[in-house]
Amino acid sequence: MINITLPDGAVRQYESGVTALDIAKSISEGLARKVLAAQVNGEVWDASRPIQQDAQLKLLTWNDTDGQMTFWHSSAHLMAEAVESVFPGVKFWVGPALESPKGFYYDMDLGDRKMTEEDLATLEKKMHELSKQGNAYVRKEMPKQEALNYFSGKGDEYKLDLLANLADGEITFYSQGNFTDLCRGPHIPHTGLIKAIKLTSIAGAYWKGDEKNKQLTRVYGVSFPSQKELDEHLTMLEEAKKRDHRKLGKELGIFTMDDDVGPGLPLWLPNGTVIIEELEKLAKETELAAGYKRVVTPHIAKESMYLTSGHLPYYADSMFPAMEMDGEKYYLKAMNCPHHHKIFDAEPKSYKDLPLRLAEYGTCYRYEQSGELFGLMRVRCLHMNDAHIYCTKEQFAQEFKAVNEMYLKYFKIFGIEKYVMRLSLHDPAKLGQKYINEPELWLETEELVRQVLIDTKVPFVEVKGEGAFYGPKIDVQIWSAIGREFTLATNQVDFAQGRRFKLSFTNQQNQPEVPLIIHRAPLGTHERFIGFLLEHYAGRFPLWLAPVQVKVLPISDKFLPYAREVETRLKQADIRAEVDDRNEKIGKKIRDTELMRVPYMLVVGEKEMNEQQVAVRRQGKGDAGALAVDDFIRAAVLEIKERKSE
RNA sequence: GCCGUUGUAGCUCAGUGGUAGAGCACUUCCUUGGUAAGGAAGAGGUCUGGGGUUCAAUUCCCCAUAACGGCUCCA
Numbered sequence: 001m002i003n004i005t006l007p008d009g010a011v012r013q014y015e016s017g018v019t020a021l022d023i024a025k026s027i028s029e030g031l032a033r034k035v036l037a038a039q040v041n042g043e044v045w046d047a048s049r050p051i052q053q054d055a056q057l058k059l060l061t062w063n064d065t066d067g068q069m070t071f072w073h074s075s076a077h078l079m080a081e082a083v084e085s086v087f088p089g090v091k092f093w094v095g096p097a098l099e100s101p102k103g104f105y106y107d108m109d110l111g112d113r114k115m116t117e118e119d120l121a122t123l124e125k126k127m128h129e130l131s132k133q134g135n136a137y138v139r140k141e142m143p144k145q146e147a148l149n150y151f152s153g154k155g156d157e158y159k160l161d162l163l164a165n166l167a168d169g170e171i172t173f174y175s176q177g178n179f180t181d182l183c184r185g186p187h188i189p190h191t192g193l194i195k196a197i198k199l200t201s202i203a204g205a206y207w208k209g210d211e212k213n214k215q216l217t218r219v220y221g222v223s224f225p226s227q228k229e230l231d232e233h234l235t236m237l238e239e240a241k242k243r244d245h246r247k248l249g250k251e252l253g254i255f256t257m258d259d260d261v262g263p264g265l266p267l268w269l270p271n272g273t274v275i276i277e278e279l280e281k282l283a284k285e286t287e288l289a290a291g292y293k294r295v296v297t298p299h300i301a302k303e304s305m306y307l308t309s310g311h312l313p314y315y316a317d318s319m320f321p322a323m324e325m326d327g328e329k330y331y332l333k334a335m336n337c338p339h340h341h342k343i344f345d346a347e348p349k350s351y352k353d354l355p356l357r358l359a360e361y362g363t364c365y366r367y368e369q370s371g372e373l374f375g376l377m378r379v380r381c382l383h384m385n386d387a388h389i390y391c392t393k394e395q396f397a398q399e400f401k402a403v404n405e406m407y408l409k410y411f412k413i414f415g416i417e418k419y420v421m422r423l424s425l426h427d428p429a430k431l432g433q434k435y436i437n438e439p440e441l442w443l444e445t446e447e448l449v450r451q452v453l454i455d456t457k458v459p460f461v462e463v464k465g466e467g468a469f470y471g472p473k474i475d476v477q478i479w480s481a482i483g484r485e486f487t488l489a490t491n492q493v494d495f496a497q498g499r500r501f502k503l504s505f506t507n508q509q510n511q512p513e514v515p516l517i518i519h520r521a522p523l524g525t526h527e528r529f530i531g532f533l534l535e536h537y538a539g540r541f542p543l544w545l546a547p548v549q550v551k552v553l554p555i556s557d558k559f560l561p562y563a564r565e566v567e568t569r570l571k572q573a574d575i576r577a578e579v580d581d582r583n584e585k586i587g588k589k590i591r592d593t594e595l596m597r598v599p600y601m602l603v604v605g606e607k608e609m610n611e612q613q614v615a616v617r618r619q620g621k622g623d624a625g626a627l628a629v630d631d632f633i634r635a636a637v638l639e640i641k642e643r644k645s646e
Numbered sequence: 647g648c649c650g651u652u653g654u655a656g657c658u659c660a661g662u663g664g665u666a667g668a669g670c671a672c673u674u675c676c677u678u679g680g681u682a683a684g685g686a687a688g689a690g691g692u693c694u695g696g697g698g699u700u701c702a703a704u705u706c707c708c709c710a711u712a713a714c715g716g717c718u719c720c721a
Contacts, residue, residue, distance in 0.1 A: 206717055215649055246714095368720070370712090377721090378719095378721080553681085557678060589681090592682085592683085
């Protein structure tokens with residue numbers, strides 16, 4: 001007999017070799033039907049795998065992330081079985097479960113054949129058939145040699161490649177129905193649990209994620225224990241689509257793209273420009289208070305400067321090609337730093353001038369590959385909340401900390417609660433190619449940054465091979481309301497460019513010394529940040545950011561003069577106000593204004609005119625009662641000034 | 647850049663081998679209406695661009711281009 005400890009601390013005795021499924025059955029049949037997998041001593045196992053010794057056991061169902069992941073992984077196998085029956089001879093690579101977006105995929109080599117959208121329906125049908133058979137997922141351990149023989153017999157170079165990295169004794173196979181695959185597992189008990197299936201898309205994916213390799217066919221899907229859950233999932237996806245910044249950006253008149261202007265080059269419409277200007281106002285206030293100085297620089301520069309900076313050759317792939325002028329090559333700037341360095345260098349500097357903080361909302365142009373462009377999130381023309389801090393080694397920690405604090409201040413204003421700072425390091429294997437070849441400086445600076453992060457108690461993770469070409473950086477990862485993750489901003493340490501530009505200041509010992517440089521852009525770029533905000537607020541911007549803050553809605557034309565009078569008073573208080581002077585009924589005016597997400601609607605009719613009042617309506621919240629015009633203005637002005645998020 | 651899908655009115659989308667349709671938006675008129683769509687009439691399209699097949703192409707084929715879903719790459 002062995003002792004099984006359940007999560008509530010209860011200890012039960014079973015015969016050795018008992019399975020999690022048996023244990024579930026001994027508790028209740030209903031539970032047994034729901035069990036997908038089991039956590040045995042912290043490790044996720046098949047629910048049907050025999051347990052030989054005393055163990056801590058947690059039964060995993062759909063309510064557990066690991067249960068869902070197991071479910072989707074098994075669904076990938078089920079899909080593979082269906083694919084094999086429709087495309088005999090197909091070779092499979094890997095088929096993992098995905099947490100975000102939910103579901104699974106399987107990468108496969110179809111040879112000369114092509115899979116189309118119509119095939120997905122066929123495959124779904126096949127999967128349902130196989131699911132109804134309720135075939136068990138059967139685990140089998142296999143010696144390496146036997147596995148090698150099996151796959152070389154099949155001529156399956158993909159699985160042989162996987163086997164090459166596995167040691168004898170850790171090789172397992174899983175079978176269900178007519179399908180057998182090399183797989184670590186675990187799997188759910190049987191295919192019958194997979195009741196609702198949706199194959200979502202076909203895409204190309206490079207083998208092992210390397211663009212030099214062959215492109216495999218990847219099929220994405222998602223599955224659930226019941227149709228109801230699938231429907232809910234699909235509804236959620238529909239909701240997410242409504243918050244997509246590309247859709248909202250069009251509906252709210254924020255930005256547009258035009259084929260004649262070019263891909264990745266957004267045109268900012270009047271409404272979007274208001275938001276840009278409010279963000280810049282915030283940045284200017286914040287930066288001036290933090291001792292920054294503002295500068296303005298040209299959008300282009302000569303080749304020689306980018307040779308000095310190292311952008312050429314390290315960053316050449318991301319720059320627009322050169323323009324020839326008077327026998328010189330000029331480049332559009334992809335970053336503002338070189339220009340700022342030249343400003344630092346314009347006059348001799350003493351340690352008394354440091355730290356020097358130069359800020360600019362700089363316009364940069366980057367040649368992003370066509371397939372990478374994505375709404376406002378990835379563009380070719382961007383406006384960066386950029387600044388460079390030139391400081392001594394002694395000042396570095398304090399300056400770096402102050403930058404982190406600025407991030408936190410912004411996060412608070414915008415209500416950004418979920419974020420991670422990612423310390424991005426160099427990859428020693430790519431020194432001299434992707435990274436400036438200064439191995440010791442890399443290590444030294446990386447340690448410096450790590451230490452500051454630890455000291456300032458900011459939560460962070462480390463990633464190799466993500467650094468800038470001139471130094472380590474901290475990428476700030478955030479998640480939009482619809483679950484899209486992206487890098488909002490970076491905060492970089494630069495030990496290379498100071499020397500490359502021969503920047504120096506005179507230290508207290510009257511000796512020249514190279515300053516350390518911090519690159520920082522807490523608000524990232526207007527493009528990405530406003531794209532984020534659109535999704536974050538679902539287009540319902542807080543009052544201070546709203547393109548139109550107040551819309552005055554006269555009940556009928558008779559009250560237009562009074563509406564104009566209210567508008568004038570609002571504008572005198574620097575409130576962005578408009579009158580809806582269309583010949584429409586009040587219900588229509590309210591509907592259209594609601595859809596444009598204007599924060600306040602002021603309905604004015606006979607009663608309001610006589611009382612010098614406005615009937616206030618808050619977007620999304622309905623009628624809020626009448627107020628004297630002055631009282632409304634006072635409250636609105638305060639809400640704007642404090643940049644309240646409601 | 648690579649794989650796949652798509653491109654029809656300002657927007658969202660039907661549709662057809664015989665040179666096009668709806669709803670919303672727009673214009674004009676009627677209506678002056680109290681918290682999410684009042685009514686009528688009208689105007690609006692080189693069916694993404696180029697080439698091919700055909701008596702005839704928006705429709706079929708090829709190329710280009712852009713967007714979208716991924717891969718790779720990045721703020």
